[in-house]
Amino acid sequence: MPLPFKVQMISIPWFGGKNLNLDTTMRKILKRHLIIAGSLLSIFAGCSKGDHNFVISTPSPYISNLDLRKLYKGSDVTLTTEITRSATVVAGQVTSDHSGKNLPDGLLFIQNSRMVSATIDSLRGMAINIGAAAANYVPGDSVHIKLEGGVLKRVNGILQITGIPAANVQRVATGIKVIMTPVSTLTMLAKPENFEGLFGVVYNANFEPNIGVERIEGVKTLNEGSGDMQMNINSTALFKTELLPYSANVRGIVIPSATTGIPQIWPRIKADFMATSIVVDPTIPLGPNPAIITGYFADPESTDANHEYIQLMATQDLDFRQKPFSLITTNNAGASTPTGFPVNGWATGGLRTYKFNITKGTVAKGTFFYVGGYKLIGGLNSTDISQANWVVSKLYNDFDGDDGIGEKTANLLANSGNPAGIAIFATKTVDLNTVPSDVVFYAGTGGSVYDPVTRVGYAICDNDYYKRYNGTTFQPFYRQGNNTGKVAANPEASQFTYLGGVYDVATKTWPVKRLQKTIAVPKTAALAVIQEMAGATKITN
Template identity: 45%
Template sequence: MKKYIIYGLLLLTVLINSCQKTKYPGGVISPYIPIYDLKNLYKGSDLTLTAELMYGSNAISGVVISDHSGGNLPAGLLIIQDKKRLSLVRGISIPIGADATKYVPGDSVAVTISGGVLTRANGLLQVTGIAPTAVTKLGSGKTITPNRVGSNLVLARPQDYESSLVAIVKGGFDPIPQPTDTYSGDKLLNDGFDNIILHTEATATFANNTGLPFSANYYGIVIPKIGSDGKLVAQHRIRTLDDVVVLSSTVEIPSAIISGLIADPMGTDANNEYIQFIATRDINFAVTPFSVVTTNNAGASTPTGFPTRGWATGDVRTYKFNLTSGTVSKGEFFYVGGANKLINSTGSTSIASAKWIRSFNYSTTDGDGFGTKTTNLLANSGNAYGVALFEGTAVDVNTRPIDCVFISSGGSLFSAGPPAVGYRIANNDFYDAINPITLAAQPFYRQGTNTLFFPYHPNTVADQGYYYKFGGIYSVTLGKWVKVRSATHFQLTKTSQLNEIEGVFPAPSADNPDGVPATALK
């Protein structure tokens, strides 16, 4: 036993000596704390920053986003951002006085902040007590990648986005500006998610400029203020007029929009599928005809491969209904589909009393102009299907719809070519014929940013009678979606009534106090 004890002591001595002789210095703490971590140190009261509090760091580094040449930012603030933690863009403001004007967007800087105070002043989180000499310029001309954020997210968590450069994309003013209106003051900017305040100081160089665009991207810095209830209220501030990228100066209002559909009713699909629309104006279809085209991209749908003729491909891939008679009033729902006019296939409630503009037995009759008779207008295979609404009845490979929706993304939908082929999209809440960030042409579904779609219901068992209610709010006055569509799937029964697909259903509940409203106009 004594022998083993001696051997053990000798081994311990060797290990201790080995550790003492090593030259490995261990991990080296970065001098720069990520801005994300810095902001998380603030718990509501002033905090004097030390290396100990900052996990051994004493500085921050990032890219400058402040530009004082337009006079629309709080004077004296150097505003920088980084994305060093979780790839999340976070920013911070540092008051350094007149020296803040020496730095321009794209400058790379390091700032020693140990000894400064992390505080919220006038609603904005800042590091105060920092001398201009604590700032070191490391470089210039750094690319600032656009950070597109929905206004609803900024409004919900202004503390996350304050002092960072945010792109409000496809923003339009509410109400629509008059030709003599200027940028000065607070204006409501809507991007389809919510209204956010676009604030312009009366002394800004562009405050009195007129000609506010109908639709534009607004690249600005989020500068919150304290509201009357003591909570943070997000404000979006452009720095100069170069931060406004005009997308459109004219209002384009589709005459009707797609508001719901049933693709797999409870029972046979043949002659029982239908699509719901809502009119944004009074329409006499005999005077101004329209057409509806469906696309089914199940693996067995012919012709196979990419749709070289787009919505006009025909056969079993696309099917057309011409709308050439009947009338609807603004705000009225109308329907296109099978002749049975039943809410949920065979044996269910008749909804023949609804406004049907075009209905016939598509399982025994070819489409109007193209499309072979079929038992399934809309796929149930997991591959994508879609619906498009066109002005007029002439639809070819180059015709662009006034509205369209897609469910899922599978199948042969788009080929970049050359030449590029696919299903042309409408400019709506989901799709853009011109990329709103890069301004590159992207006329097809699955091209560029046109990748959004409504998902299949997670219950993939066939014949369950799930209706897709798209919801959303479209403002005819503003000519845009002020609340984007989002599909809600709910199961119809054989005794379901028309009000379930045209009204608020499912009804309000504790979990969902608003219920599920149908698409509405504003």
């Protein structure tokens, strides 16, 4: 476009020795600046035209139990829109069932969650005190509850919202599937606030009952493999006269004790308490291989600490109260101490061997059971598999091994390349010469595992890989004589190693030898992935 003023044409010497036409250059520069200025004016005009829409938003009227619980700091909180950031309603699924008369009167228990991230659990429970109307709601109801004016407080140890009239509760749906959270002593006592008010289940809860006499009424101590916790059955419960079994699956609401604050699981109705124990005749002797090793998870993603486990199978009905067992692992990595040959065999301890005593629970013939750390299938943030039969769940990275055998370790099952092994014993008393019920070794062939001079090492048993006698020659240790086999190579990351094979209970032999197979264990895998795959270990007769 024409410029609004006249530019005099001047020729001047340029650095390169040529003349520069100033008129042409100035026109180009001015054009460029005018274009930029016009663009900026358009941007500013657009911003001023629409900036009043930018700040308009509507706060959500809903608040989650997670956020409600954060409001309580130890003293009563009156719920106002200022406190709740304009939220006036909590929505959730009902978990309480007052028909069994074992829950605190007047409390409607609900649970809900909100999106935090894919790896953070936000499911939380809450008790709402609405008086007698609480009995009108059943598990699976979906409700909206107006909160304004209610008071968040602890009453008899229970965090609850009081001052809510029954009219503030609206049932918006029925028949919703209720989320049930697996509960273990390890996880619940570590973060009791996360579990309070939730509908949970304790699998394989082991009791110490007076069989045929003791009833379930009262506060009963149970152990699900990771530690002791409590179950509460009130004197008002309609099912209080049920007899206490050796073990059961227990569902219910997690409620803290009014006197101690210790979280307890409160079954709601009779069907929440399901006996699972089998009756084992104590006069039946144990065979030479009452339990066999069927697989292991040795290299979880992210961290091995407290996330490794061993899978086993019973070849006859077992009751570990009657006849305690133990399981020991060995790690012979170069840095494991004490160095040198294991002078006490499986009982060497230190960072060479780690012991779990198995003193609770029952296992039916031909079924799997587990020993290890957290009850998670594939390591940190993976599927909870508490429903499997965990006879021991122990944080081996936090606690020493049982009976002084083993220091706490981040690597229960080695993947160093040197020999690593697992042995299950039909006794808690283990020394250099104790014969295992079953034993396997995997990984490499080096390391100081057997000394032919002093004849110390890791005891083996007769199975598909090892023999205590080679003809008439006695060879009771691994890597002695022809006991040099191994069931598998180094573990693979995020792979469950299963051994397969067929064990004949009648002949106490392996007609089909175990061979290493692996299966990927993604974070979302179900228990069936490590129990129902083709080629899993089986028993006959």
